[in-house]
Amino acid sequence: MRFELHCHSTCSDGTESPSQVAARAGERGVEVFALTDHDTCDGSAAAVVAGARLIRGVEMSCDDNGRTIHVLAYDRGGDWAPLQARLDGVRLARINRLRVMAARLEHRGIRIDVEALIAQAGERAVGRPDLARAMVAAGAATSMRDAFSRHLYDGGPVDVPNVALPLVEALALGRSANAALALAHPHLYDERGVQLLRAYRDDGLTGVEAFHGMYDARERGRWIALADQLGLVCTGGSDWHGPDDAMVQPGVDLPAERSDALLRWLTA
Numbered sequence: 001m002r003f004e005l006h007c008h009s010t011c012s013d014g015t016e017s018p019s020q021v022a023a024r025a026g027e028r029g030v031e032v033f034a035l036t037d038h039d040t041c042d043g044s045a046a047a048v049v050a051g052a053r054l055i056r057g058v059e060m061s062c063d064d065n066g067r068t069i070h071v072l073a074y075d076r077g078g079d080w081a082p083l084q085a086r087l088d089g090v091r092l093a094r095i096n097r098l099r100v101m102a103a104r105l106e107h108r109g110i111r112i113d114v115e116a117l118i119a120q121a122g123e124r125a126v127g128r129p130d131l132a133r134a135m136v137a138a139g140a141a142t143s144m145r146d147a148f149s150r151h152l153y154d155g156g157p158v159d160v161p162n163v164a165l166p167l168v169e170a171l172a173l174g175r176s177a178n179a180a181l182a183l184a185h186p187h188l189y190d191e192r193g194v195q196l197l198r199a200y201r202d203d204g205l206t207g208v209e210a211f212h213g214m215y216d217a218r219e220r221g222r223w224i225a226l227a228d229q230l231g232l233v234c235t236g237g238s239d240w241h242g243p244d245d246a247m248v249q250p251g252v253d254l255p256a257e258r259s260d261a262l263l264r265w266l267t268a
Helices: 018-027 081-107 114-121 128-137 144-152 167-176 191-203 217-230 256-266
Strands: 002-004 057-064 067-074 180-183 205-212 233-237
Touching (some): 002 233, 057 081, 067 167, 067 205, 081 128, 081 167, 128 144, 167 180, 167 191, 180 191, 191 217, 205 217, 205 256, 217 233
Parallel strands (some): 205 233
Antiparallel strands (some): 057 067, 067 180
């Protein structure tokens, strides 16, 4: 069965609109679909794949002892509003962070129209790369690397600590919403991913993205084996951001027994 439970649109860091992403998933024969933009579900209503089972989803950016961890949450019919409200608050805090950084740049003699940047981004999350590109366009930096190395680097004169949802809080919000929760792209965390799944399985992190669009059989097998050991569900998605993702296409295929278990988990 073909699933697409991890993909992005212009509502976060994708390059195509929600409807365009859904259309591509439909062309690829996706049977179960969730748009999972970063920290927002704003594109869900427009992301309709004809004939597919549609699930509201989101990829939450969480903090775990200073490390960003991405958790995929899928709506199973609970009270989603508190979760979305908290995510909206995090997104607003990130916008305000950008405003403070722009003010600090202005004190250093570099004026960036931060409100124009925010308006241009629309629903997409904004951050330091947006400021860096604007600095290059204004002639205040020779490159994005130059902007970061002189002004925007972590702990630098312009940087403001990022706002992220603590992982424990994110899992608690997900449980309260009766959401199905899975660790996204576990290969990015390697052994830490293993530790996270062991540590937080009983806190609601009961899925792992074993069928990721970039995985070969060996990588996929590693996470399937861990899922079986811990009693987790294997999820699947391409992590597609747009046509520039030449290595992947929307939709991943799961064998029948994995598909059945995943469908039960998504509707529990």
